[in-house]
Amino acid sequence: MAESFWVEVVAADALVWEGEATVLNATTTEGEIGILAHHVPIIATLAPGSTAEVLTSDGNRLLTAVDGGFLAVSLTRAAIISPYAQLADGIDIDQARSDLRSLQAKREQGDNSAETEMAYRRALAQVKTADRLEAHPSSH
Amino acid sequence: MAATLRELRERNRSVQATQKITRAMELIAASRITKAQTAALSTLPYTRELNRAVAAVASYSDVQHPLTTEHPNPRRSAVLVITADRGLAGAYSSNIIHKADDVFATLEHEGREVVTYMAGRKGISHYQFRDRPMAGSWSGFSDRPTYPQSDEVANQLIDRFLTPYEQGGVDEIQVVYTRFESMLLQEPRVRRVLPLHVVHSNEPGDITALYSFEPGPEEVLDALLPLYVRNRIHFYFMQAAASELASKQKAMKSATDNAQNLIEQLTRQANQARQSQITQEITEIVGGAAALTGSKE
Numbered sequence: 092m093a094e095s096f097w098v099e100v101v102a103a104d105a106l107v108w109e110g111e112a113t114v115l116n117a118t119t120t121e122g123e124i125g126i127l128a129h130h131v132p133i134i135a136t137l138a139p140g141s142t143a144e145v146l147t148s149d150g151n152r153l154l155t156a157v158d159g160g161f162l163a164v165s166l167t168r169a170a171i172i173s174p175y176a177q178l179a180d181g182i183d184i185d186q187a188r189s190d191l192r193s194l195q196a197k198r199e200q201g202d203n204s205a206e207t208e209m210a211y212r213r214a215l216a217q218v219k220t221a222d223r224l225e226a227h228p229s230s231h
Numbered sequence: 232m233a234a235t236l237r238e239l240r241e242r243n244r245s246v247q248a249t250q251k252i253t254r255a256m257e258l259i260a261a262s263r264i265t266k267a268q269t270a271a272l273s274t275l276p277y278t279r280e281l282n283r284a285v286a287a288v289a290s291y292s293d294v295q296h297p298l299t300t301e302h303p304n305p306r307r308s309a310v311l312v313i314t315a316d317r318g319l320a321g322a323y324s325s326n327i328i329h330k331a332d333d334v335f336a337t338l339e340h341e342g343r344e345v346v347t348y349m350a351g352r353k354g355i356s357h358y359q360f361r362d363r364p365m366a367g368s369w370s371g372f373s374d375r376p377t378y379p380q381s382d383e384v385a386n387q388l389i390d391r392f393l394t395p396y397e398q399g400g401v402d403e404i405q406v407v408y409t410r411f412e413s414m415l416l417q418e419p420r421v422r423r424v425l426p427l428h429v430v431h432s433n434e435p436g437d438i439t440a441l442y443s444f445e446p447g448p449e450e451v452l453d454a455l456l457p458l459y460v461r462n463r464i465h466f467y468f469m470q471a472a473a474s475e476l477a478s479k480q481k482a483m484k485s486a487t488d489n490a491q492n493l494i495e496q497l498t499r500q501a502n503q504a505r506q507s508q509i510t511q512e513i514t515e516i517v518g519g520a521a522a523l524t525g526s527k528e
Contacts, residue, residue: 099276099280101276101277101280102277103274103277103378103462103465104270104273104274104277104377104378105273105274105276106273106276106277119445120445120446120450121445121446124445131443132287132441132442132443133442133443133444133445134284134287134288134442134443134444134445134451135444135445135446135451136445136446136450136451136454159454160454160458161280161284161451161454161455163280163283163284163287165283165287165442170280172277172280172281172284174378174382174458174461205386
Protein backbone atom coordinates (compact mmCIF):
# COMPACT_ATOMS: atom_id res chain seq x y z
CA MET A 92 0.00 0.00 0.00
CA ALA A 93 1.41 3.31 -1.07
CA GLU A 94 2.06 5.91 1.53
CA SER A 95 -0.61 8.57 1.79
CA PHE A 96 -0.54 12.34 2.20
CA TRP A 97 -3.06 15.07 2.85
CA VAL A 98 -4.76 16.60 -0.18
CA GLU A 99 -7.12 19.52 -0.47
CA VAL A 100 -9.08 20.57 -3.52
CA VAL A 101 -10.08 24.16 -3.05
CA ALA A 102 -12.35 26.29 -5.24
CA ALA A 103 -12.80 30.03 -4.80
CA ASP A 104 -16.03 29.68 -2.86
CA ALA A 105 -15.78 26.22 -1.34
CA LEU A 106 -13.54 23.47 -0.08
CA VAL A 107 -14.39 20.85 -2.69
CA TRP A 108 -12.62 17.90 -1.13
CA GLU A 109 -10.03 17.12 1.48
CA GLY A 110 -8.61 13.89 2.76
CA GLU A 111 -5.82 11.33 2.63
CA ALA A 112 -4.68 10.30 -0.82
CA THR A 113 -1.93 8.21 -2.35
CA VAL A 114 -1.65 9.82 -5.78
CA LEU A 115 -2.49 13.22 -7.18
CA ASN A 116 -2.42 13.74 -10.94
CA ALA A 117 -2.89 17.12 -12.57
CA THR A 118 -2.21 18.89 -15.82
CA THR A 119 0.04 21.87 -15.41
CA THR A 120 0.82 24.37 -18.11
CA GLU A 121 4.02 22.32 -18.64
CA GLY A 122 2.30 18.97 -18.91
CA GLU A 123 1.05 16.09 -16.77
CA ILE A 124 2.39 15.81 -13.27
CA GLY A 125 1.91 13.04 -10.74
CA ILE A 126 2.44 13.64 -7.05
CA LEU A 127 3.19 10.93 -4.51
CA ALA A 128 3.92 11.28 -0.81
CA HIS A 129 7.20 13.13 -0.05
CA HIS A 130 7.27 14.93 -3.36
CA VAL A 131 9.55 17.97 -3.28
CA PRO A 132 7.71 21.20 -2.52
CA ILE A 133 6.50 22.66 -5.76
CA ILE A 134 4.09 25.29 -6.97
CA ALA A 135 2.88 24.82 -10.52
CA THR A 136 0.30 26.64 -12.57
CA LEU A 137 -2.55 24.40 -13.72
CA ALA A 138 -3.63 24.32 -17.32
CA PRO A 139 -6.85 26.15 -18.10
CA GLY A 140 -9.82 23.83 -18.60
CA SER A 141 -8.24 20.62 -17.37
CA THR A 142 -8.78 17.72 -15.02
CA ALA A 143 -7.19 16.85 -11.70
CA GLU A 144 -7.27 13.29 -10.42
CA VAL A 145 -6.94 12.13 -6.83
CA LEU A 146 -6.59 8.49 -5.79
CA THR A 147 -7.79 8.45 -2.23
CA SER A 148 -6.40 6.21 0.50
CA ASP A 149 -9.65 4.28 0.70
CA GLY A 150 -9.35 3.30 -2.94
CA ASN A 151 -11.61 5.82 -4.62
CA ARG A 152 -10.81 7.78 -7.72
CA LEU A 153 -11.79 11.39 -7.60
CA LEU A 154 -11.89 13.51 -10.74
CA THR A 155 -12.23 17.25 -10.64
CA ALA A 156 -12.71 19.73 -13.45
CA VAL A 157 -10.52 22.77 -12.85
CA ASP A 158 -9.84 25.99 -14.69
CA GLY A 159 -6.41 27.46 -14.09
CA GLY A 160 -5.09 28.00 -10.61
CA PHE A 161 -2.32 26.09 -8.89
CA LEU A 162 -0.98 22.89 -7.64
CA ALA A 163 0.84 23.58 -4.40
CA VAL A 164 2.81 20.81 -2.74
CA SER A 165 4.48 21.49 0.58
CA LEU A 166 6.35 19.16 2.89
CA THR A 167 3.17 18.00 4.59
CA ARG A 168 0.36 18.42 2.12
CA ALA A 169 -0.76 19.08 -1.41
CA ALA A 170 -3.46 21.37 -2.65
CA ILE A 171 -5.25 22.03 -5.90
CA ILE A 172 -6.22 25.69 -5.80
CA SER A 173 -8.42 26.92 -8.59
CA PRO A 174 -11.01 29.66 -8.97
CA TYR A 175 -13.19 26.92 -10.38
CA ALA A 176 -13.26 23.30 -9.26
CA GLN A 177 -16.09 20.88 -9.84
CA LEU A 178 -16.22 17.22 -8.84
CA ALA A 179 -17.02 14.78 -11.63
CA ASP A 180 -20.15 13.51 -9.83
CA GLY A 181 -21.62 17.00 -9.96
CA ILE A 182 -21.22 17.34 -13.71
CA ASP A 183 -24.22 17.06 -15.97
CA ILE A 184 -22.44 15.71 -19.01
CA ASP A 185 -25.22 16.31 -21.53
CA GLN A 186 -25.57 19.86 -20.35
CA ALA A 187 -21.81 20.36 -20.48
CA ARG A 188 -21.58 18.95 -24.03
CA SER A 189 -24.35 21.16 -25.35
CA ASP A 190 -22.82 24.18 -23.56
CA LEU A 191 -19.50 23.38 -25.14
CA ARG A 192 -21.04 23.15 -28.61
CA SER A 193 -22.88 26.44 -28.33
CA LEU A 194 -19.83 28.17 -26.86
CA GLN A 195 -17.67 26.80 -29.63
CA ALA A 196 -20.09 28.18 -32.20
CA LYS A 197 -19.99 31.53 -30.42
CA ARG A 198 -16.20 31.59 -30.55
CA GLU A 199 -16.18 30.72 -34.23
CA GLN A 200 -18.47 33.65 -34.86
CA GLY A 201 -15.75 35.83 -33.44
CA ASP A 202 -17.05 36.31 -29.90
CA ASN A 203 -13.90 36.16 -27.83
CA SER A 204 -15.03 38.11 -24.79
CA ALA A 205 -13.51 37.09 -21.47
CA GLU A 206 -16.85 35.70 -20.35
CA THR A 207 -17.27 33.40 -23.31
CA GLU A 208 -13.68 32.24 -23.02
CA MET A 209 -14.13 31.43 -19.36
CA ALA A 210 -17.39 29.57 -19.92
CA TYR A 211 -15.77 27.69 -22.79
CA ARG A 212 -12.76 26.62 -20.71
CA ARG A 213 -15.01 25.46 -17.90
CA ALA A 214 -17.32 23.53 -20.19
CA LEU A 215 -14.26 21.96 -21.78
CA ALA A 216 -12.92 20.99 -18.36
CA GLN A 217 -16.27 19.42 -17.48
CA VAL A 218 -16.44 17.41 -20.68
CA LYS A 219 -12.84 16.22 -20.37
CA THR A 220 -13.42 15.20 -16.78
CA ALA A 221 -16.67 13.38 -17.50
CA ASP A 222 -15.09 11.57 -20.47
CA ARG A 223 -12.22 10.44 -18.34
CA LEU A 224 -14.63 9.13 -15.72
CA GLU A 225 -16.50 7.15 -18.39
CA ALA A 226 -13.36 5.86 -20.04
CA HIS A 227 -12.05 4.26 -16.85
CA PRO A 228 -14.91 4.15 -14.38
CA SER A 229 -12.94 2.03 -11.93
CA SER A 230 -9.34 2.07 -13.02
CA HIS A 231 -8.26 1.96 -9.43
CA MET B 232 -58.87 69.26 21.13
CA ALA B 233 -57.95 65.55 21.29
CA ALA B 234 -58.25 63.45 18.15
CA THR B 235 -61.45 61.55 17.78
CA LEU B 236 -61.69 57.94 18.76
CA ARG B 237 -62.05 56.81 15.16
CA GLU B 238 -58.93 58.68 14.06
CA LEU B 239 -56.87 57.25 16.90
CA ARG B 240 -57.93 53.71 16.08
CA GLU B 241 -57.12 54.21 12.43
CA ARG B 242 -53.64 55.48 13.20
CA ASN B 243 -53.13 52.59 15.58
CA ARG B 244 -54.02 50.10 12.85
CA SER B 245 -51.70 51.72 10.35
CA VAL B 246 -48.79 51.70 12.81
CA GLN B 247 -49.47 48.03 13.49
CA ALA B 248 -49.31 47.27 9.78
CA THR B 249 -45.99 49.10 9.50
CA GLN B 250 -44.67 47.23 12.50
CA LYS B 251 -45.49 43.92 10.84
CA ILE B 252 -43.47 44.94 7.80
CA THR B 253 -40.46 46.16 9.75
CA ARG B 254 -40.48 43.03 11.89
CA ALA B 255 -40.55 40.85 8.78
CA MET B 256 -37.63 42.81 7.31
CA GLU B 257 -35.73 42.45 10.55
CA LEU B 258 -36.17 38.67 10.47
CA ILE B 259 -35.22 38.44 6.80
CA ALA B 260 -32.05 40.46 7.40
CA ALA B 261 -31.18 38.24 10.36
CA SER B 262 -31.50 35.05 8.35
CA ARG B 263 -29.47 36.50 5.50
CA ILE B 264 -26.64 37.43 7.83
CA THR B 265 -26.31 33.77 8.75
CA LYS B 266 -26.13 32.94 5.05
CA ALA B 267 -23.59 35.69 4.43
CA GLN B 268 -21.45 34.36 7.26
CA THR B 269 -21.58 30.83 5.90
CA ALA B 270 -20.57 32.14 2.48
CA ALA B 271 -17.69 34.04 4.06
CA LEU B 272 -16.53 30.94 5.91
CA SER B 273 -16.58 28.78 2.80
CA THR B 274 -14.10 31.06 1.03
CA LEU B 275 -11.57 30.79 3.85
CA PRO B 276 -9.73 27.68 2.57
CA TYR B 277 -9.13 29.36 -0.79
CA THR B 278 -7.89 32.54 0.86
CA ARG B 279 -5.61 30.55 3.13
CA GLU B 280 -4.10 28.55 0.27
CA LEU B 281 -3.58 31.65 -1.86
CA ASN B 282 -1.84 33.38 1.03
CA ARG B 283 0.43 30.40 1.52
CA ALA B 284 1.31 30.30 -2.14
CA VAL B 285 2.06 34.03 -2.26
CA ALA B 286 4.19 33.69 0.85
CA ALA B 287 6.04 30.78 -0.74
CA VAL B 288 6.85 32.71 -3.90
CA ALA B 289 7.71 35.84 -1.95
CA SER B 290 10.11 33.97 0.32
CA TYR B 291 11.79 32.49 -2.72
CA SER B 292 12.70 35.72 -4.39
CA ASP B 293 12.33 39.45 -4.37
CA VAL B 294 8.94 39.88 -5.83
CA GLN B 295 9.12 41.96 -8.96
CA HIS B 296 5.82 42.18 -10.71
CA PRO B 297 3.74 44.92 -12.33
CA LEU B 298 1.07 44.40 -9.66
CA THR B 299 3.53 45.05 -6.84
CA THR B 300 5.38 47.94 -8.44
CA GLU B 301 4.96 51.00 -6.33
CA HIS B 302 4.82 54.30 -8.14
CA PRO B 303 7.04 56.78 -6.28
CA ASN B 304 4.64 59.61 -6.85
CA PRO B 305 1.11 58.41 -7.66
CA ARG B 306 -0.62 60.77 -10.03
CA ARG B 307 -3.95 59.10 -10.55
CA SER B 308 -5.85 56.92 -8.07
CA ALA B 309 -8.88 54.76 -8.58
CA VAL B 310 -11.32 54.44 -5.70
CA LEU B 311 -13.92 51.68 -5.53
CA VAL B 312 -16.76 52.53 -3.17
CA ILE B 313 -18.99 49.69 -2.02
CA THR B 314 -22.44 50.85 -0.98
CA ALA B 315 -25.84 49.19 -0.67
CA ASP B 316 -28.47 48.69 -3.33
CA ARG B 317 -31.35 49.44 -1.04
CA GLY B 318 -32.14 51.78 1.77
CA LEU B 319 -33.80 51.02 5.11
CA ALA B 320 -30.42 50.11 6.52
CA GLY B 321 -29.97 53.03 8.86
CA ALA B 322 -26.92 55.14 8.15
CA TYR B 323 -25.06 52.33 6.34
CA SER B 324 -24.80 53.93 2.92
CA SER B 325 -24.43 57.50 4.15
CA ASN B 326 -21.56 56.48 6.44
CA ILE B 327 -19.70 54.88 3.58
CA ILE B 328 -20.38 57.88 1.34
CA HIS B 329 -18.99 60.22 4.01
CA LYS B 330 -15.88 58.08 4.17
CA ALA B 331 -15.59 58.08 0.39
CA ASP B 332 -15.92 61.87 0.29
CA ASP B 333 -13.08 62.12 2.80
CA VAL B 334 -10.93 59.87 0.64
CA PHE B 335 -11.72 61.86 -2.51
CA ALA B 336 -10.90 65.11 -0.72
CA THR B 337 -7.60 63.80 0.66
CA LEU B 338 -6.48 62.42 -2.68
CA GLU B 339 -7.42 65.56 -4.55
CA HIS B 340 -5.70 67.64 -1.92
CA GLU B 341 -2.54 65.65 -2.59
CA GLY B 342 -2.90 66.67 -6.20
CA ARG B 343 -4.01 63.32 -7.57
CA GLU B 344 -6.65 62.73 -10.10
CA VAL B 345 -9.41 60.49 -8.75
CA VAL B 346 -11.15 57.87 -10.85
CA THR B 347 -14.35 56.67 -9.21
CA TYR B 348 -15.78 53.18 -9.38
CA MET B 349 -19.08 52.62 -7.66
CA ALA B 350 -20.89 49.51 -6.49
CA GLY B 351 -24.42 49.65 -5.11
CA ARG B 352 -27.41 51.67 -6.27
CA LYS B 353 -27.32 54.06 -3.31
CA GLY B 354 -23.82 55.26 -4.10
CA ILE B 355 -24.48 55.43 -7.82
CA SER B 356 -27.55 57.64 -7.44
CA HIS B 357 -25.86 59.79 -4.80
CA TYR B 358 -22.91 60.61 -7.02
CA GLN B 359 -24.93 60.81 -10.20
CA PHE B 360 -27.01 63.52 -8.57
CA ARG B 361 -23.80 65.35 -7.65
CA ASP B 362 -22.41 64.99 -11.17
CA ARG B 363 -19.39 62.97 -10.17
CA PRO B 364 -18.18 61.05 -13.22
CA MET B 365 -17.89 57.30 -12.66
CA ALA B 366 -15.52 55.10 -14.60
CA GLY B 367 -17.58 52.04 -13.76
CA SER B 368 -20.60 51.13 -11.70
CA TRP B 369 -22.23 47.89 -10.67
CA SER B 370 -25.42 47.15 -8.80
CA GLY B 371 -27.86 44.40 -7.97
CA PHE B 372 -25.72 42.19 -5.77
CA SER B 373 -24.81 44.27 -2.75
CA ASP B 374 -26.41 41.91 -0.22
CA ARG B 375 -25.26 38.64 -1.78
CA PRO B 376 -22.14 39.05 -3.88
CA THR B 377 -20.93 36.02 -5.84
CA TYR B 378 -17.53 35.31 -7.30
CA PRO B 379 -18.40 35.99 -10.95
CA GLN B 380 -19.82 39.37 -9.95
CA SER B 381 -16.88 40.51 -7.87
CA ASP B 382 -14.52 39.07 -10.50
CA GLU B 383 -16.00 41.36 -13.08
CA VAL B 384 -15.27 44.34 -10.86
CA ALA B 385 -11.79 43.05 -10.05
CA ASN B 386 -10.92 42.42 -13.69
CA GLN B 387 -11.83 45.95 -14.63
CA LEU B 388 -9.76 47.37 -11.79
CA ILE B 389 -6.74 45.21 -12.59
CA ASP B 390 -6.95 46.18 -16.26
CA ARG B 391 -7.05 49.83 -15.33
CA PHE B 392 -4.07 49.42 -13.05
CA LEU B 393 -2.03 47.68 -15.73
CA THR B 394 -2.84 50.33 -18.32
CA PRO B 395 -0.02 52.85 -18.66
CA TYR B 396 -0.69 56.21 -17.06
CA GLU B 397 -0.54 58.00 -20.40
CA GLN B 398 -3.42 55.89 -21.67
CA GLY B 399 -5.64 56.56 -18.70
CA GLY B 400 -4.24 53.98 -16.29
CA VAL B 401 -4.08 54.53 -12.55
CA ASP B 402 -1.10 54.30 -10.19
CA GLU B 403 -3.00 52.86 -7.26
CA ILE B 404 -6.38 51.46 -6.34
CA GLN B 405 -8.18 51.94 -3.07
CA VAL B 406 -11.37 50.35 -1.84
CA VAL B 407 -13.81 51.99 0.55
CA TYR B 408 -15.97 49.35 2.19
CA THR B 409 -17.60 48.59 5.51
CA ARG B 410 -15.84 46.11 7.69
CA PHE B 411 -18.03 43.72 9.62
CA GLU B 412 -16.53 43.76 13.12
CA SER B 413 -19.51 42.23 14.84
CA MET B 414 -23.30 42.28 14.73
CA LEU B 415 -23.17 45.53 16.68
CA LEU B 416 -20.25 47.24 15.04
CA GLN B 417 -19.57 47.85 11.37
CA GLU B 418 -16.95 50.36 10.38
CA PRO B 419 -16.22 52.10 7.09
CA ARG B 420 -12.65 51.32 6.05
CA VAL B 421 -10.25 52.31 3.31
CA ARG B 422 -7.83 49.75 1.96
CA ARG B 423 -5.32 49.89 -0.83
CA VAL B 424 -5.55 46.81 -3.04
CA LEU B 425 -3.02 47.75 -5.69
CA PRO B 426 -0.10 47.92 -5.89
CA LEU B 427 0.21 44.94 -3.61
CA HIS B 428 2.49 45.30 -0.68
CA VAL B 429 4.20 42.00 -0.03
CA VAL B 430 5.24 41.54 3.57
CA HIS B 431 7.69 38.82 4.44
CA SER B 432 6.27 37.02 7.40
CA ASN B 433 8.43 35.11 9.79
CA GLU B 434 5.69 32.63 10.38
CA PRO B 435 7.19 29.26 11.19
CA GLY B 436 6.03 26.22 9.35
CA ASP B 437 6.51 24.62 6.01
CA ILE B 438 6.14 27.90 4.14
CA THR B 439 9.89 28.33 4.32
CA ALA B 440 10.43 25.05 2.51
CA LEU B 441 12.41 25.44 -0.66
CA TYR B 442 9.88 25.32 -3.44
CA SER B 443 10.46 24.67 -7.04
CA PHE B 444 8.23 26.47 -9.47
CA GLU B 445 6.76 25.36 -12.72
CA PRO B 446 7.13 26.86 -15.25
CA GLY B 447 9.10 29.45 -13.25
CA PRO B 448 8.65 31.84 -10.31
CA GLU B 449 7.71 34.73 -12.61
CA GLU B 450 5.02 32.78 -14.41
CA VAL B 451 3.63 31.45 -11.14
CA LEU B 452 3.51 34.94 -9.75
CA ASP B 453 1.87 36.16 -12.94
CA ALA B 454 -0.98 33.73 -12.44
CA LEU B 455 -1.09 33.98 -8.68
CA LEU B 456 -1.29 37.70 -8.02
CA PRO B 457 -4.42 38.42 -10.10
CA LEU B 458 -6.17 35.57 -8.25
CA TYR B 459 -5.04 37.08 -5.00
CA VAL B 460 -6.35 40.53 -5.91
CA ARG B 461 -9.68 39.10 -7.07
CA ASN B 462 -9.97 37.23 -3.83
CA ARG B 463 -9.31 40.40 -1.81
CA ILE B 464 -11.98 42.27 -3.70
CA HIS B 465 -14.44 39.47 -3.21
CA PHE B 466 -13.62 39.56 0.49
CA TYR B 467 -14.40 43.29 0.65
CA PHE B 468 -17.71 42.72 -1.10
CA MET B 469 -18.64 40.00 1.37
CA GLN B 470 -17.69 42.13 4.33
CA ALA B 471 -19.80 44.95 2.94
CA ALA B 472 -22.75 42.60 2.41
CA ALA B 473 -22.60 41.32 5.98
CA SER B 474 -22.36 44.89 7.27
CA GLU B 475 -25.28 46.00 5.16
CA LEU B 476 -27.46 43.20 6.47
CA ALA B 477 -26.42 43.87 10.06
CA SER B 478 -27.22 47.59 9.70
CA LYS B 479 -30.52 46.70 8.14
CA GLN B 480 -31.41 44.36 10.95
CA LYS B 481 -30.49 46.98 13.53
CA ALA B 482 -32.47 49.69 11.76
CA MET B 483 -35.51 47.46 11.39
CA LYS B 484 -35.33 46.36 14.98
CA SER B 485 -35.40 49.93 16.24
CA ALA B 486 -38.23 50.73 13.82
CA THR B 487 -40.20 47.80 15.22
CA ASP B 488 -39.51 48.96 18.79
CA ASN B 489 -40.57 52.51 17.96
CA ALA B 490 -43.74 51.22 16.38
CA GLN B 491 -44.46 49.25 19.54
CA ASN B 492 -44.11 52.41 21.68
CA LEU B 493 -46.35 54.31 19.32
CA ILE B 494 -48.97 51.57 19.42
CA GLU B 495 -49.01 51.61 23.22
CA GLN B 496 -49.33 55.38 23.27
CA LEU B 497 -52.12 55.41 20.70
CA THR B 498 -53.99 52.63 22.50
CA ARG B 499 -53.85 54.63 25.72
CA GLN B 500 -55.11 57.76 23.99
CA ALA B 501 -57.87 55.78 22.30
CA ASN B 502 -58.94 54.30 25.64
CA GLN B 503 -59.03 57.74 27.18
CA ALA B 504 -61.06 59.10 24.31
CA ARG B 505 -63.50 56.18 24.63
CA GLN B 506 -63.84 56.73 28.38
CA SER B 507 -64.52 60.41 28.00
CA GLN B 508 -67.04 59.69 25.26
CA ILE B 509 -68.90 57.29 27.56
CA THR B 510 -68.75 59.77 30.42
CA GLN B 511 -70.10 62.43 28.18
CA GLU B 512 -72.95 60.22 27.00
CA ILE B 513 -73.90 59.32 30.57
CA THR B 514 -73.82 62.96 31.58
CA GLU B 515 -76.03 63.80 28.63
CA ILE B 516 -78.53 61.03 29.47
CA VAL B 517 -78.60 61.91 33.16
CA GLY B 518 -78.91 65.56 32.33
CA GLY B 519 -81.61 64.87 29.78
CA ALA B 520 -83.55 62.65 32.19
CA ALA B 521 -83.26 65.24 34.93
CA ALA B 522 -84.55 67.91 32.58
CA LEU B 523 -87.52 65.70 31.61
CA THR B 524 -88.51 64.86 35.20
CA GLY B 525 -88.01 68.50 36.09
CA SER B 526 -90.37 69.65 33.35
CA LYS B 527 -93.11 67.17 34.43
CA GLU B 528 -93.31 68.54 37.96
